[in-house]
Amino acid sequence: MMAHSLVKEAGLILLLAAVPASISAWLWAPTEGAMTDLVAGPIPAGHLDMATIAARQSDGEHFTWIDARSTAEFEQDHVPGAIHLPLNDWEAGFDRLMGEWDPAVSTIVYCGSAACGASEQVAERLRLELGMGEVVVLHGGWMAWTEFSQ
């Protein structure tokens, strides 16, 4: 009897929550494939795709690459010359960056894929701490780099 009323109360809350959630879904309808295909969408401000980076490199431009992935992923493979700067080991990574950083050279931050958020957080923190120079996110992350390099 007690368990019955418990489930009934919980069910009522779930039903009530479904009403505004449905209105919210109707007002801000998600676009089809918005999350599985984040790379294919418009490139957000502060991001660069591999094609643009490659074009700038072919014009003779150099970049400072920042790898914001985990240590295990970085040790497995990374962009040649990339500096490992994960959020959970900021001080050591930032010291490594300061040893090589040139404000005249643009900095590109990447994490695992378009679905990870670490590169945006690292880029945001670098913009605040460095205060100068271009800091952008590699659109599509490491996945985009490997696909482009094949």
Place this chain on the structure above:
Amino acid sequence: MKSIHPEPKKRHEAPALVWGARICRFGVGALLLVAGGIKIGHPVGMAEAIARYRLVGEQVAQFAGYYLPWVEVFVGGVLLAGSRRSGAWLLAMLLAAVFLAAVGTAWARGLDISCGCFATGKSIDVTTLTTNVALLLGTGLGWYLDSRSRFIGKE
């Protein structure tokens, strides 16, 4: 004249029990209300944050992105309001268990993703895990204390 009957134990433990239950109820209720309230205006960002855990498919992540914040708001609201709250305690415990499982597995897999706990910016670390463990313990303890205080008729 002093009574020969000892005072029932229940009467001694009641104030501590009631206040403990109230603190847990208001703490968990406010936390869920604020956490859900922050996220209800950003359902797509929330859905993306859920998808980044790579535990569910896109459709489920989208559904949860719209629905979960509202469940948090309603559960928190019912706990704060205090009426018919047993179902809210049950849901609060389920939510806390699911959050802890998601954050724990993401941390174990070394995923460099945002937590999605309050806003999308906070990454998963020991603090996030500790917060989720505390939420699960708080809901469990709150449910227990609240049930006992109502059982002895003090709330």
